[in-house]
Amino acid sequence: MKRVYFILLLAVAATTAATAGKPIQTNDVWRHPGAERTNCRRNVCIPDIEGYRTLKCDFHVHTCFTDAQVYPAGRVNEAWNDGLDVIAITDHFEIRKNKGMETADMNLPYEIAAARGREIGMLVISGGEITRHKPFGHINALFLKDANRFPRDRTPENEQAALDEAFAQEAYIFWNHPGWPDDSCTLYPMHERLLREGKIHGVEIFNSKEHYPRVLQWYEQMGFSMLANSDIHYMSGQQYPDGVLRPMTLVFAREYTVESVREALFAGRLVALYDNTLAGAEKYIRALVGESLAVRVIDARKGTIELCNKSDIEYSIRYGDYMYPVAIYGHQTVRLNIPKGTRVTFVNCVLGYEKYFETELW
Numbered sequence: 001m002k003r004v005y006f007i008l009l010l011a012v013a014a015t016t017a018a019t020a021g022k023p024i025q026t027n028d029v030w031r032h033p034g035a036e037r038t039n040c041r042r043n044v045c046i047p048d049i050e051g052y053r054t055l056k057c058d059f060h061v062h063t064c065f066t067d068a069q070v071y072p073a074g075r076v077n078e079a080w081n082d083g084l085d086v087i088a089i090t091d092h093f094e095i096r097k098n099k100g101m102e103t104a105d106m107n108l109p110y111e112i113a114a115a116r117g118r119e120i121g122m123l124v125i126s127g128g129e130i131t132r133h134k135p136f137g138h139i140n141a142l143f144l145k146d147a148n149r150f151p152r153d154r155t156p157e158n159e160q161a162a163l164d165e166a167f168a169q170e171a172y173i174f175w176n177h178p179g180w181p182d183d184s185c186t187l188y189p190m191h192e193r194l195l196r197e198g199k200i201h202g203v204e205i206f207n208s209k210e211h212y213p214r215v216l217q218w219y220e221q222m223g224f225s226m227l228a229n230s231d232i233h234y235m236s237g238q239q240y241p242d243g244v245l246r247p248m249t250l251v252f253a254r255e256y257t258v259e260s261v262r263e264a265l266f267a268g269r270l271v272a273l274y275d276n277t278l279a280g281a282e283k284y285i286r287a288l289v290g291e292s293l294a295v296r297v298i299d300a301r302k303g304t305i306e307l308c309n310k311s312d313i314e315y316s317i318r319y320g321d322y323m324y325p326v327a328i329y330g331h332q333t334v335r336l337n338i339p340k341g342t343r344v345t346f347v348n349c350v351l352g353y354e355k356y357f358e359t360e361l362w
């Protein structure tokens with residue numbers, strides 16, 4: 001009973017959010033929009049690159065239709081507040097923990113979220129999470145045509161059937177949190193084969209608050225895409241309080257449409273961003289660094305330069321004999337002595353296992 005009440009409360013909260021845009025200004029009621037966060041969106045500044053639009057995406061989001069706490073429309077509101085551009089609703093096909101949701105249409109959470117997305121101008125992608133014990137583990141499938149066609153019971157016997165359904169729906173498929181729940185990352189033969197065959201397109205290098213460095217080793221061998229997602233089950237405001245950026249997958253898309261996101265994902269135009277670390281292909285990281293940082297030479301003879309960071313990503317660089325990294329905070333300019341032609345290592349830009357992006361600033 002308590003649960004049902006809670007879910008109803010969430011539904012009411014979502015409805016309230018939907019009407020919150022209307023200003024109320026009568027002689028009896030003055031609204032203070034600044035007193036609540038509903039209509040405020042964090043401006044997350046990450047530059048566009050190479051003629052593509054950089055979209056901030058979270059491809060792993062749960063709702064109260066599975067084992068999470070928030071109504072699908074609420075997930076869209078939260079993501080908009082957090083400065084994201086795209087979310088995928090990826091509820092577990094097999095887990096329906098909340099009372100009243102056991103037999104719900106599997107497409108419904110996406111449909112509710114997508115409707116809210118249309119209202120506020122935010123892209124929502126249909127998806128789902130195939131949930132089994134290791135070695136199969138958890139695998140997300142995006143751009144689903146019909147989530148109801150996936151098996152709803154959780155047995156090893158229907159693992160292949162679930163995967164085959166994702167293939168049949170031409171989904172974008174990635175392996176979730178390979179280090180969860182046993183705190184160890186093993187590349188099982190099944191994943192290795194599917195990654196080498198290009199049937200699994202990506203792996204989460206970061207999930208929620210966890211980072212899996214072994215994914216970098218596998219990435220070096222196989223060159224799949226690395227993603228960073230929240231896998232959010234609780235409220236975003238609790239998990240990522242003000243000032244903390246949500247983990248996100250940056251997608252370099254031609255346009256702000258679901259089809260463009262899909263095209264970019266299959267083309268591998270993405271970089272993972274978590275806790276100010278970028279992980280991915282050098283080509284895209286080089287472009288992001290180039291567009292984020294402006295270099296101004298103050299004294300060429302002494303090597304004095306100013307580095308202006310126009311982005312929200314805090315870059316961290318090391319150069320010369322200097323032992324500690326220097327932080328280039330978001331939206332700040334730092335003056336440094338870095339002689340012309342010096343190799344600079346960006347220790348927050350990861351290209352492989354203990355392999356960092358290096359460049360000359362001028």
Ligand SMILES: [Zn+2]
Pocket residue numbers: 129138176177
């Ligand atoms: Zn999972």
Ligand SMILES: [Zn+2]
Pocket residue numbers: 060062129176231
């Ligand atoms: Zn999940």
